Amino acid sequence: MTNPSPAVEPQTVYTLTHGARCLLGGNGVAVLLPAKQRLDGLSPRQITLLRTLNSGPLHVNDETDPDTSDLLDRLIDAGVVTMIVSVGARELYSLRPFRRPPTSRPTARPDSFELSRFTVVRRNGTDVVAENPRSWCDVVVHDPEVLATLTGLASTLPAVVRDRLSADLAWSGHAVGAGTEEHDFATRSWSPHELWFHRRSTVGDRGTSWAHFGPTRWADGEFEPLPARRERYDGEPVALPTPDLEALRRDDRPLTAVVEDRKSVRDFDDRHPMSAAQLGELLHRCARTRGVRTTNANRSVPEELPSRPFPSGGSLYELEVYAVVRTADGIAPGMYHYDSFDHMLRPVAPYDDPAVRRLIAPASLTLADGQLPQVLLVLAARPGRIMWTYEQMPYAVILKHVGVLTQTLYLTSTAMGLGGVAQGYGDTAAFAEATGADELVECNVGSFVVGTPRQ
Known part of the structure; x- marks a missing residue:
């Protein structure tokens, strides 16, 4: 050869x-x-x-x-x-x-x-x-x-x-x-x-040096941080009632009771839909902005670190909550953004918008008899809030935040006598169309159905 x-x-x-x-x-x-x-x-x-x-x-x-x-x-x-x-x-x-x-x-x-x-x-x-x-x-x-x-x-x-x-x-x-x-x-x-x-998105072979992994603040000096507050949607907002937290501290169901009684509810009573006061209490207790701490205030765009009832890595709080209302006493049907700073709902799109219908339709696959949710809470993320600071791991952290907010919604719904169930998926394209948001700027990362349970 x-x-x-x-x-x-x-x-x-x-x-x-x-x-x-x-x-x-x-x-x-x-x-x-x-x-x-x-x-x-x-x-x-x-x-x-x-x-x-x-x-x-x-x-x-x-x-x-x-x-x-x-x-x-x-x-x-x-x-x-x-x-x-x-x-x-x-x-x-x-x-x-x-x-x-x-x-x-x-x-x-x-x-x-x-x-x-x-x-x-x-x-x-x-x-x-x-x-x-x-x-x-x-x-x-x-x-x-x-x-x-x-x-x-x-x-x-x-x-x-x-x-x-x-x-x-x-x-x-x-x-x-x-x-x-x-x-x-x-x-x-x-x-x-x-x-x-x-x-x-985890520490391992490529992340052991921490050179390009974790809270590196890689964008500092090249890009400005995103503000804590999302740009407001136009339209007449719907003010939500504010619950009496002191009374809740005194009279609310014990933590052990709500943890043990928590369950996924898939059957709801449309004859007795949840009210604006109940939705307001749920959102206030789970997702309101309690305050904002500002760091590096001397820069052109200061870094804003909010505080909300659920934990968030670096106190960055990239999650936003949207309420798609089909039926709720005191709130017209439609898709709303929850303004966690002013505790109000800001209109995003009408309920009969084709994108909103596509957004809510998959939820019926996990509910009894194919019913539609009374209210679908869509959890969205503004990834830039967390990606400005973290490298490689931010999307994994976003999903962890979805988990802790979902559990907060579960426990609070149980304490209030409401029913809730998390959804394992969502229509990201429909969300982008309904909100007009670029998916790279804001995207659907979770959803939660809530309403009055059928007795």
């Missing part, structure tokens, strides 16, 4: 990953930063190679000496080197680790494989990157023929290069055995977007 021509034989160049460095000591010792991993028993040849890596790329032949092979294995195992695969001067792709690989780099391609259903190819800055939440590295694509091969399109890459790429994709977890992800329950049960959301 004829050996492949050196002109098409893939080669690997090694560079330290971003932020990594080798601290060289005496007696054959080095420490890898930022992992603070110690390497002992290094030969003079290996120390020389580490000095080369500290100053730039390390070029090695495929037929490397034992010292070089041993050092590269240790560096790869530590997850501190990026491997750039090329043919001559033509860079093809890079394996860019964010943690250590589980095995040594294979020399042969797998017999049967396919691209993982969790791999996503996207632009990241100036790079085209294949990412996978189950992988230990990203694959950075430098050559369009690699992209074609990766996505299953026709490719003119030499077979020896395709074999090297296939072996690396399998090693990195971007390629899996044909059919394995469909036949294994653990991988079949996770939707790609849900696994991505889970891994990228």
Whole structure:
């Protein structure tokens, strides 16, 4: 068999990953930063190679000496080197680790494989990157023929290069055995977007440095923070009665009673709909703005931190409440925004608006006999309120806030003798159409049906 021509034989160049460095000591010792991993028993040849890596790329032949092979294995195992695969001067792709690989780099391609259903190819800055939440590295694509091969399109890459790429994709977890992800329950049960959301919104391989994760205030100095109060809707507002909180402190049902009696109510009595006073009490007790604290008041747009009855990360309170009223004594049917600052309902759209009808219709799927809600409370988020401060995790935090507000609505409804049930979904497109809001600026993130329960 004829050996492949050196002109098409893939080669690997090694560079330290971003932020990594080798601290060289005496007696054959080095420490890898930022992992603070110690390497002992290094030969003079290996120390020389580490000095080369500290100053730039390390070029090695495929037929490397034992010292070089041993050092590269240790560096790869530590997850501190990026491997750039090329043919001559033509860079093809890079394996860019964010943690250590589980095995040594294979020399042969797998017999049967396919691209993982969790791999996503996207632009990241100036790079085209294949990412996978189950992988230990990203694959950075430098050559369009690699992209074609990766996505299953026709490719003119030499077979020896395709074999090297296939072996690396399998090693990195971007390629899996044909059919394995469909036949294994653990991988079949996770939707790609849900696994991505889970891994990228929590601390882990990509978030351990906190460089671009958590309350980094990344937008400060580039964008102004959003005000705590949403821009008012036009139209004549509906003033809501304010409950007597002192009387409620004295006479309300005990917490243990409402927690134990809480249940999802799906059957409502339209002959006795809830009243404006009841809706006002529910919203006042659950979602009113009790006050606003201002920080950095000397800037052009100060940072405003409200206080409401339910908790919110950073006191940012990005959630808004909309009431879609079908029947309630003292309130005309329609869609309203709850102005939590002035404790009133501001008209958004008439009840017979097609978008409002689409917004409320899915709720009947979870109610008895297909009935429509007396009142549907739509929970919306102004993501910019929280995304100005937090990176990667804000949408996950928004959903946590939806959960705590939903439980507050449940318990308060129970204490008031009302019935309520949370909805597991909502029509985001209908909400955007009814409100006229850009989904990136304000979006539907939850809903809660409330009314008078049928006895």
